Amino acid sequence: MKRILVTGGAGFIGSHLCERLLAEGNDVICLDNFFTGRKQNVAHLLGNPYFELVRHDVITPYYAEVDEIYNLACPASPIHYQYNPIKTVKTSVMGAINVLGLAKRVRAKVLQASTSEVYGDPNVHPQVENYWGNVNPIGIRSCYDEGKRCAETLFMDYHRQNGVRIKIIRIFNTYGPRMNPNDGRVVSNFIVQALQGNNITIYGKGTQTRSFQYVDDLVEGMIRLMNTPDEVTGPVNVGNPNEFTILELAQKVIELTQSTSKIVFEDLPADDPRQRQPDITQAHNLLGGWQPTVQLAAGLHKTIDYFRQQVR
Ligand SMILES: NC(=O)c1ccc[n+]([C@@H]2O[C@H](COP(=O)([O-])OP(=O)(O)OC[C@H]3O[C@@H](n4cnc5c(N)ncnc54)[C@H](O)[C@@H]3O)[C@@H](O)[C@H]2O)c1
Numbered sequence: 001m002k003r004i005l006v007t008g009g010a011g012f013i014g015s016h017l018c019e020r021l022l023a024e025g026n027d028v029i030c031l032d033n034f035f036t037g038r039k040q041n042v043a044h045l046l047g048n049p050y051f052e053l054v055r056h057d058v059i060t061p062y063y064a065e066v067d068e069i070y071n072l073a074c075p076a077s078p079i080h081y082q083y084n085p086i087k088t089v090k091t092s093v094m095g096a097i098n099v100l101g102l103a104k105r106v107r108a109k110v111l112q113a114s115t116s117e118v119y120g121d122p123n124v125h126p127q128v129e130n131y132w133g134n135v136n137p138i139g140i141r142s143c144y145d146e147g148k149r150c151a152e153t154l155f156m157d158y159h160r161q162n163g164v165r166i167k168i169i170r171i172f173n174t175y176g177p178r179m180n181p182n183d184g185r186v187v188s189n190f191i192v193q194a195l196q197g198n199n200i201t202i203y204g205k206g207t208q209t210r211s212f213q214y215v216d217d218l219v220e221g222m223i224r225l226m227n228t229p230d231e232v233t234g235p236v237n238v239g240n241p242n243e244f245t246i247l248e249l250a251q252k253v254i255e256l257t258q259s260t261s262k263i264v265f266e267d268l269p270a271d272d273p274r275q276r277q278p279d280i281t282q283a284h285n286l287l288g289g290w291q292p293t294v295q296l297a298a299g300l301h302k303t304i305d306y307f308r309q310q311v312r
Contacts, residue, residue: 001050003027003065005108007058007099008072010037012178013113013171015045016215017070017222022048024223029064033057036075041178058095059087063102068226069110071099074148076115077183078141078269085143092147093154100158103165111167111226112155114235116276117145118170126277129170129235152235159233167225167232172239172278176215176299177306187212190250191300191307194259204268206247211277213240214299217292224287232286239278240292256300 004021008014009030014037018030027050030042034055045051056062058073074091075081081088096112103110119127120135135145158164175187193200221238244252250263283290 001025001027002067003029005029005031005064005066005069005102006072007031007070007095008037008074008113010034010039010041010053011072011076012037012041012176012180013174013215013218014070014072015041015178016176016219017072018042018045018051020219020223022051026050028052029054029066031056031058031062032073036077036080036180036183038180058098059090061098061101065106066102066108069099069103069108070113070222070226071095071110072113074113074144077180077185078144079182079184081144082140085140088143089147092144092151096151096154100154100164100166104158104162109165109167109226110155111169111222112151113222114152114168114170115144115148116170116172116237116239116278117141118149118152119276120145122276126241126279127237128279129237129282156233165230167228168234168236169222169225170235170237170278171218172213172237172276173210174213174215174218174239176303179303181307181310186210186246186249187300187303188307190253191257191304192311194253194257194261195304195307195311197260199264200250200254200261202246202250202263202265204246205265206250206263207245208268209243209245209276210249211240211243212249212296212299213238213292214294214302217294221283221287221290224290228286236282236286237278237280238283238290239280241277241280242292242296243277244296252296252300253304256297257304
């Protein structure tokens, strides 16, 4: 049995990861400051003797004897990461230093939940891991994008300098049950607006594209990456290359919820990337043929079911 620390474990992705790691027979410590995560996300795990929930902020060091660490702690939606941008940078950078220090000390393997945002507004399409990105260092998204870039740097430096066993995963847009309904992310926004019969707001013309991956596919990719041989550090893109325009997504959500909502258009916020699509060749090659298996309609169905219970 492995003892595994999941920072940000009470968040959307973290809660699914904790669930899966427990199901595989591990001992899981879920650490969270509950900034965007919620106890309800892991309430169903609290009765499991191999699950421990710890309130802690990753900007201060945490000590525990663990075999593996998944570092997910960081607000992920623009509304939340821009709420206190200085804190967002601290969470990414000091959080990374603290988990890496712990990993070094207890010789644990550590995986960083990085993001496709490290590519910024990309000039290369689809994005491959060796593309260095096109990121604005002084914009309102920079606290998140540059914080995550710096965290990647720290991971590589701890690996080169101290031999820490690291894995970097670059996560592309992910959706599923337990997304925060108020975080302004496109999938949850559209579903909530549709279920409430409100207008569906599209920023810009809706021609910007996104690729959406269902959370179960991501969790599978994360665990496979953690289990790769030590020489595999990443970064590895994990996402669904199936691309849709934002307008197509809105139409699909309206269709699946059978909503009467109308689509309305508003101005595009600053630095909103126009196009995002992962090249997942590396993930496929390094992670035992990994590829997304959940189709958009099937994933949306499960997510809509969840939000029906939340939004009344
Ligand atoms: N959801 C996506 O599409 C996506 C895409 C790319 C990367 N990611 C990354 O995956 C990770 C999880 O994202 P998510 O979508 O589950 O978001 P989330 O906001 O639901 O989860 C983040 C969790 O981290 C916790 N947290 C934030 N700051 C903390 C701190 N200082 N100390 C301790 N805990 C803290 C939050 O309370 C929350 O539970 C994040 O690192 C995010 O950057 C997510």
